[in-house]
Amino acid sequence: MILDQKKTTLAYRCPSCLGVPTSMVGAFSLSGDLFKLKCSCGGSHLNVEKTSDGKIRLTVPCLACPTPHTYVVSQNVFFGSDVFVIPCNLSGIDICFIGKENEVTKAIEHSNEEIMRALGDAPADSLKCNEDDYVDHAIFDMITYVISDLCEEGKVYCRCEDGHGDYVADILKDTVLVRCKNCGASKAIPARGTYDAEEFLKASELKLD
Numbered sequence: 290m291i292l293d294q295k296k297t298t299l300a301y302r303c304p305s306c307l308g309v310p311t312s313m314v315g316a317f318s319l320s321g322d323l324f325k326l327k328c329s330c331g332g333s334h335l336n337v338e339k340t341s342d343g344k345i346r347l348t349v350p351c352l353a354c355p356t357p358h359t360y361v362v363s364q365n366v367f368f369g370s371d372v373f374v375i376p377c378n379l380s381g382i383d384i385c386f387i388g389k390e391n392e393v394t395k396a397i398e399h400s401n402e403e404i405m406r407a408l409g410d411a412p413a414d415s416l417k418c419n420e421d422d423y424v425d426h427a428i429f430d431m432i433t434y435v436i437s438d439l440c441e442e443g444k445v446y447c448r449c450e451d452g453h454g455d456y457v458a459d460i461l462k463d464t465v466l467v468r469c470k471n472c473g474a475s476k477a478i479p480a481r482g483t484y485d486a487e488e489f490l491k492a493s494e495l496k497l498d
C-alpha cells in the first residue's frame with residue numbers, strides 16, 4: 290500500500306446515461322470542501338467530501354434508487370486500495386469504483402457486462418421475441434425493484450389516505466401491473482424491454498388511478 294502518492298481513480302455509474310465518468314483524484318483535489326465528479330451528459334454527479342475526522346464521504350447517485358447513497362471510507366481505503374467497488378446495497382448493482390486505474394477499468398468492464406445482461410442489449414423494436422428469458426427476468430426484476438423502493442419511500446399514491454394503500458405487483462406478459470388491494474386503483478407499467486426499464490428507473494413516484 291503506497292500512501293505517499295495519495296491519488297486514486299474514482300468512477301461511478303451515471304444513472305442518466307449509464308456511462309461511467311472517471312477521474313483521478315489526488316489529496317490536493319480534496320483540500321477544498323467539496324470535490325464534484327460530473328458526468329459529461331449533465332445528468333448526474335458524485336460528491337466527495339472530507340469529514341471532520343479525516344475520512345472521505347462519497348455521495349453516489351444510484352441507477353436503481355431515486356436518492357443517492359452516502360458512504361464513508363477511510364483515506365487508507367480511498368487512496369490505498371487496488372480496487373474498491375461499492376454496490377447499491379438494495380439492488381446489488383455496482384455504482385462506485387475506487388482504486389488503481391487499470392484495476393478500476395477492469396471492474397468497470399465487468400460491471401458493463403452485468404448491466405448489459407440486466408438491461409438486455411437488444412434494440413427496443415426487436416424485443417417482441419422473448420427468446421432470452423434471462424433478459425426478460427432482468428427487466429421485470431429491475432421494475433419490481435423500483436416499485437418496492439417507491440413503496441418503501443411512501444412514493445406510491447392511490448385513492449387511499451396516505452400510507453393506507455396495500456400494493457401488489459402482478460407480472461403480466463409485457464407489463465407489470467401495480468394495484469392497491471384496498472381501493473382497486475392500478476397502474477400498468479410497460480415492461481417490453483430495455484427502454485421501458487430504463488425509463489422506469491427514472492421514476493420518482495408512482496400514481497395509481
Ligand SMILES: [Zn+2]
Nearest residue numbers: 303306328330
Ligand atoms: Zn451521464
Ligand SMILES: [Zn+2]
Nearest residue numbers: 351353354377
Ligand atoms: Zn441504490
Ligand SMILES: [Zn+2]
Nearest residue numbers: 447449469472
Ligand atoms: Zn389504495
